[in-house]
Amino acid sequence: xxxxxxxxxxxxxxxxxxxxxxxxxxxxxxxxxxxxxxxxxxxxxxxxxxxxxxxxxxxxxxxxxxxxxxxxxxxxxxxxxxxxxxxxxxxxxxxxxxxxxxxxxxxxxxxxxxxxxxxxxxxxxxxxxxxxxxxxxxxxxxxxxxxxxxxxxxxxxxxxxxxxxxxxxxxxxxxxxxxxxxxxxxxxxxxxxxxxxxxxxxxxxxxxxxxxxxxxxxxxxxxxxxxxxxxxxxxxxxxxxxxxxxxxxxxxxxxxxxxxxxxxxxxxxxxxxxxxxxxxxxxxxxxxxxxxxxxxxxxxxxxxxxxxxxxxxxxxxxxxxxxxxxxxxxxxxxxxxxxxxxxxxxxxxxxxxxxxxxxxxxxxxxxxxxxxxxxxxxxxxxxxxxxxxxxxxxx
Numbered sequence: 001x002x003x004x005x006x007x008x009x010x011x012x013x014x015x016x017x018x019x020x021x022x023x024x025x026x027x028x029x030x031x032x033x034x035x036x037x038x039x040x041x042x043x044x045x046x047x048x049x050x051x052x053x054x055x056x057x058x059x060x061x062x063x064x065x066x067x068x069x070x071x072x073x074x075x076x077x078x079x080x081x082x083x084x085x086x087x088x089x090x091x092x093x094x095x096x097x098x099x100x101x102x103x104x105x106x107x108x109x110x111x112x113x114x115x116x117x118x119x120x121x122x123x124x125x126x127x128x129x130x131x132x133x134x135x136x137x138x139x140x141x142x143x144x145x146x147x148x149x150x151x152x153x154x155x156x157x158x159x160x161x162x163x164x165x166x167x168x169x170x171x172x173x174x175x176x177x178x179x180x181x182x183x184x185x186x187x188x189x190x191x192x193x194x195x196x197x198x199x200x201x202x203x204x205x206x207x208x209x210x211x212x213x214x215x216x217x218x219x220x221x222x223x224x225x226x227x228x229x230x231x232x233x234x235x236x237x238x239x240x241x242x243x244x245x246x247x248x249x250x251x252x253x254x255x256x257x258x259x260x261x262x263x264x265x266x267x268x269x270x271x272x273x274x275x276x277x278x279x280x281x282x283x284x285x286x287x288x289x290x291x292x293x294x295x296x297x298x299x300x301x302x303x304x305x306x307x308x309x310x311x312x313x314x315x316x317x318x319x320x321x322x323x324x325x326x327x328x329x330x331x332x333x334x335x336x337x338x339x340x341x342x343x344x345x346x347x348x349x350x351x352x353x354x355x356x357x358x359x360x361x362x363x364x365x366x367x368x369x370x371x372x373x374x375x376x377x378x379x380x381x382x383x384x385x386x387x388x389x390x391x392x393x394x395x
Contacts, residue, residue, distance in 0.1 A: 002021075002037065003038065004041050005041065005046060006042075007047070008021065008347075009368075009369070010346055010347045011331045013346075019031065021353070023386045025353075025386055026352060026385035027350060044360055046371060046372045047355050048331070049347050049354065050109025050129075050331075050344060050352075050356060050384065051308060051331060052109075052337075054266045054295045054338060055193065055246065055268060055297060056103070056111060057113065057115075059095055059116050059117075061096065061102070061298070062094070063079075069274040069275045073201060076300075078216075083300075093123075099305060100123055100127055103129070106308060106378070107379040107382050108307060109382065110354075112168075114170045115133050115135060117135075118136075118167075120133055121133045124165050125165040127164075132167075133167055134170035135169055136170045137171045137177060140176055140217065140228070144178075145177065145180060169185040169188055169192050170185070170193045173195040174196065174202060174232065179227060179234075182229065186238050192239070192245045194246070194248065195248045197253045198249040199277075200252055202232070205228065206228055206234070232253055237260075242262065243339070244338055245264070247264065249266070250281070252278075264292070264333070265292045266294070266337065267280055267329075268297040268301075270296070270302050271297040271301040273317075274301055293337040294330045294333075307330050308330075308358070322367075323367050332345035332346050352385055353384075355382075356382050357382075360375060380392050
C-alpha cells in the first residue's frame with residue numbers, strides 16, 4: 001500500500017513535500033519523495049510518526065473533574081490518595097479504558113503507563129498500540145517496601161512480555177519509596193520509571209528531613225527518615241544503566257546531575273505549568289546530550305492525554321524551539337526512552353507502520369512543522385502496524 005499527503009514527516013529525516021510511505025503489511029517498506037501513483041492520498045494533511053506518550057497514569061483518568069493542580073503539591077497528592085482509596089476495581093478498569101481510548105484518538109501508538117496495581121496490563125496487552133506498563137511500588141518504611149517488592153514480583157510472574165507490551169517497575173518517588181526499593185528496581189534488568197526532583201520540597205525532605213513532606217508522611221504512617229535517599233542525584237547514582245530508565249519530571253535536578261546510561265528525562269509541559277514550577281531545564285539537559293522525551297502525566301493534572309497538544313503548548317511557550325526538535329521529543333526520543341526505538345518513533349524502512357494523519361489546511365510556512373504545530377486540528381486518522389485504528393468519522 002502506498003500512502004501520501006501534502007507533507008510527510010519521517011521523524012528521523014527532513015520533511016518531504018508530497019512524500020509518501022510504502023507499506024508492506026505491518027511494516028514500512030520504503031519512504032518515497034514526491035511523485036508516483038498512490039493508493040491513499042490524505043490531501044492537505046501531515047503524516048507524522050505515531051506519537052509517544054512516555055509518561056501517564058491511565059488509572060487516574062477518573063480524576064479529570066477534581067480540583068486542578070496548584071503549588072500545594074502535597075495537598076494535591078492527598079486528593080490523589082483519596083481518589084484511589086475510594087475507587088473500586090470496576091471504576092479503575094473503566095478509567096483505564098477511558099484513558100486508553102483517549103490516547104489512541106490523540107495519536108499515541110506507544111505509551112509508558114505507571115499503574116498503581118498493574119491492572120492496566122490486561123487492557124494494554126490487547127490494545128492496538130505498544131506499551132510499557134510500570135508496576136508502581138510504594139513503601140518508605142522497611143516492612144512496606146518489602147511487601148511492595150513481593151507484590152511486584154508476583155505481578156511480574158503473571159505478565160510475560162509480548163510483541164507489543166512489556167512490564168516494568170516504578171518505585172513511585174524518593175519521598176514514597178525506600179532507597180533499597182529504588183536500588184532493587186534500578187538493578188532488576190527491567191524498564192524503570194520514577195518521579196524525581198519534581199518539587200523543591202522533595203529536595204528539602206531528602207537533604208534536611210524537613211518541609212511539607214514530613215507531616216504528609218506522618219499522616220500516612222510512613223515517616224521513616226533512614227529509608228530516604230539523600231538527594232535526587234543520589235537516586236541517579238543507584239541505577240546500573242543496563243535498562244531503560246525514565247526520570248519523570250526532573251524539574252529541580254542539580255545542573256551538574258549526571259544521567260546514567262539508558263536514562264531519560266520525561267518532561268510533561270502542561271502539568272509542569274499547572275503546578276506553577278519555574279521553567280523546566282530541558283534545554284540545558286539537551287545541550288548536555290541528555291535525552292528528553294514528552295509525557296502528558298495523568299488527567300489528575302492535565303486536561304487531556306494528547307501529546308500533540310503538549311507539542312503545541314511547548315511551541316507556544318518556546319517559539320524559538322525548532323519544530324524538528326519538538327517532534328523528536330514526542331516520537332523518537334520517547335521510543336528510545338522506553339526501549340522501543342527498533343520498532344517505533346520514526347517512519348523508516350523495516351520499522352512498524354505506525355503513523356498519525358493531522359489536517360493542516362492549504363497555507364505555507366517557512367518551517368513546515370508550523371503547519372501542524374500552530375494549528376488546532378486533532379488527528380484525523382491513526383494507524384498502527386499498517387492498519388487504521390482510529391478515524392474521526394468513526395469516533
